[in-house]
Amino acid sequence: MSEEREMITGIEAPIYLQYTFTAGSAPARFLSQVKKGVLTGQRCPGCHNVYCPPRGSCAACGLPTEEEVVLSDKATVQSFTIVAIPIPNNPIEPPYIIANLVPDGSNISFIHLMSECVNEEVHIGQRVQALWKPEEEWDYAMDNIRYFKPIDEPDVPVDRIGTMPVTGWED
Amino acid sequence: MQQIAIVAYQQTDCVSWAGATNEVELIMPVLRRVFDQVGLANAQDVDFVCSGSCDYLQGAAFAFVAGVDALGAVPPIKESHVEMDAAWALYESMLKIRMGHAKSALVYGFGKSSPGELPIVLSQQLDPYYLAPQWVDTISLAAMQARLMLDQGLITERDMAEVVARSRSNALNNPHAQLSGDISVDELLAQETYVSPLRKSDCPPVSDGASAVIICTVEQAVEWGVPYAIISGIDHRIESHNLAMRDLTDSVSTRQAAQVAGMADGHVDVAELYAPFSHQEIILTRALGLGEDTQVNPSGGVLAGNLMMASGLSRIGEVFNRITSGEARRGIAHATSGPCLQHNLVTVVESA
Numbered sequence: 446m447s448e449e450r451e452m453i454t455g456i457e458a459p460i461y462l463q464y465t466f467t468a469g470s471a472p473a474r475f476l477s478q479v480k481k482g483v484l485t486g487q488r489c490p491g492c493h494n495v496y497c498p499p500r501g502s503c504a505a506c507g508l509p510t511e512e513e514v515v516l517s518d519k520a521t522v523q524s525f526t527i528v529a530i531p532i533p534n535n536p537i538e539p540p541y542i543i544a545n546l547v548p549d550g551s552n553i554s555f556i557h558l559m560s561e562c563v564n565e566e567v568h569i570g571q572r573v574q575a576l577w578k579p580e581e582e583w584d585y586a587m588d589n590i591r592y593f594k595p596i597d598e599p600d601v602p603v604d605r606i607g608t609m610p611v612t613g614w615e616d
Numbered sequence: 617m618q619q620i621a622i623v624a625y626q627q628t629d630c631v632s633w634a635g636a637t638n639e640v641e642l643i644m645p646v647l648r649r650v651f652d653q654v655g656l657a658n659a660q661d662v663d664f665v666c667s668g669s670c671d672y673l674q675g676a677a678f679a680f681v682a683g684v685d686a687l688g689a690v691p692p693i694k695e696s697h698v699e700m701d702a703a704w705a706l707y708e709s710m711l712k713i714r715m716g717h718a719k720s721a722l723v724y725g726f727g728k729s730s731p732g733e734l735p736i737v738l739s740q741q742l743d744p745y746y747l748a749p750q751w752v753d754t755i756s757l758a759a760m761q762a763r764l765m766l767d768q769g770l771i772t773e774r775d776m777a778e779v780v781a782r783s784r785s786n787a788l789n790n791p792h793a794q795l796s797g798d799i800s801v802d803e804l805l806a807q808e809t810y811v812s813p814l815r816k817s818d819c820p821p822v823s824d825g826a827s828a829v830i831i832c833t834v835e836q837a838v839e840w841g842v843p844y845a846i847i848s849g850i851d852h853r854i855e856s857h858n859l860a861m862r863d864l865t866d867s868v869s870t871r872q873a874a875q876v877a878g879m880a881d882g883h884v885d886v887a888e889l890y891a892p893f894s895h896q897e898i899i900l901t902r903a904l905g906l907g908e909d910t911q912v913n914p915s916g917g918v919l920a921g922n923l924m925m926a927s928g929l930s931r932i933g934e935v936f937n938r939i940t941s942g943e944a945r946r947g948i949a950h951a952t953s954g955p956c957l958q959h960n961l962v963t964v965v966e967s968a
Contacts, residue, residue, distance in 0.1 A: 455743065455784065456749075458744060458745075458748065458749045460740060461671075461739060462675060462732055462733075462740075463732065463733065464674065464675035464732045464737065465636070465729065465730075465731045465732075466674070466675060466731055466732040467636045467638070468636070468638065469636060469637060469638025469639075469640070469641055469643055470635075470636050470637055470638070471638075471641065472638065500638065500640055500682070500685055501637075501638060501640050501641045501644070501646055502640045502686055503686045503687065503688075504684070504685040504689065504690070505686075505689070505690035506658070506683070506688050506690070507644070507647070507658045507686055507687045507688025507965070508688070509641075509644055509690070526640070578801050608944060
């Protein structure tokens with residue numbers, strides 16, 4: 446028998462590739478507004494849904510979304526989960542809430558954090574508002590909003606979530 | 617065998633930098649034009665969609681999924697993707713139609729190569745144990761291939777420059793070309809070498825863009841009432857990933873694919889060859905046995921604009937355009953993938 450060889454089960458082959466990444470025209474316009482503390486969406490010319498954040502197209506219709514719409518920083522909880530496990534490199538202490546939120550004036554939700562709330566009392570239809578970082582810290586980033594916190598407004602019935610006008614309940 | 621028709625082809629301009637556009641923004645305009653060519657609203661009006669792209673190019677994970685946002689995929693559509701040139705997406709779509717699972721298909725490919733260093737990025741498609749960790753780039757591999765041919769007396773640097781000069785001059789008639797112009801062989805030879813023996817002009821430009829094709833059954837083409845061409849044969853063959861085991865001065869896989877696709881069953885009026893490097897056009901022309909009576913790369917080929925993951929599909933589209941315009945009756949389109957022409961696909965396109 447030949448000498449026994451050590452089984453090779455892996456090799457180190459790190460990959461370093463450098464890219465000049467661009468977010469895209471529509472996301473760039475959105476991020477420029479976020480830097481000014483304004484949430485914007487884009488409306489589909491076909492189905493009239495407003496997307497936030499916009500990607501440049503209506504994913505349902507496949508049409509370019511060019512009309513820009515200013516949104517409220519008030520939103521409605523469409524869905525949520527309570528994260529109880531620590532996530533590596535995530536500075537947020539569990540348990541915390543990740544929620545699908547629909548900002549007023551938009552029809553499609555985005556995902557953000559919720560805080561200043563009793564986790565066990567968070568519910569679908571709950572009204573929340575953005576808590577922004579101090580203005581001098583604003584950048585081209587969604588974490589200009591630290592998190593959303595509950596506000597004292599009546600719940601939105603499930604069948605109306607995603608249809609709130611930009612004026613919210615005041616409409 | 618179910619005959620397949622090509623009914624539409626569109627391509628963006630090849631540009632060196634597509635600016636801030638993301639993949640959806642890159643794809644949407646060309647899809648709009650290809651739908652309009654047939655009179656379709658969106659991807660709901662075809663039975664199948666298949667795309668070709670590679671997320672390594674722009675360095676964005678799952679960029680190919682984001683591309684679906686350009687389709688109008690509500691209600692859900694039948695969709696697939698190849699991490700290859702979209703010429704192979706067309707191949708998959710043909711199988712789908714021949715199996716009777718679809719009557720029509722949208723095929724598109726897109727590549728945004730400008731964000732990264734393309735020759736380095738492509739080194740990561742090599743075998744992962746020996747070659748990829750050495751970061752051997754595509755231009756260096758092609759240069760070794762050209763060196764083999766020069767030293768064996770199979771080509772001269774003048775032959776290579778003649779390919780480039782013809783590409784630049786043909787590209788004057790291609791509105792989507794990135795590089796075109798009247799430049800003489802002597803002017804090209806006067807340029808310094810880049811990666812010896814290649815001059816920069818022997819290499820393809822780095823390009824951003826997309827292209828799209830719609831194929832269908834002949835019955836569907838007649839029903840839509842649009843001009844169409846017939847795909848009478850298609851085949852692809854691959855060679856070893858081990859470059860040392862291949863004869864790099866020949867392209868056996870291209871020749872085999874052409875034989876099986878039935879290239880020899882009639883005259884080849886036009887050939888669009890995916891030859892990223894000038895000497896590779898000579899390899900392909902010889903492997904296919906193309907003579908003086910075949911017009912090679914009238915579009916300028918990929919030396920005039922190289923849309924990674926889309927230019928193979930565009931070769932098919934370019935032959936389709938020449939057949940439906942009446943310039944040619946029969947032609948072949950070639951697509952390639954991998955280093956030094958490793959994997960090759962040949963499509964035979966004929967007038968209806």
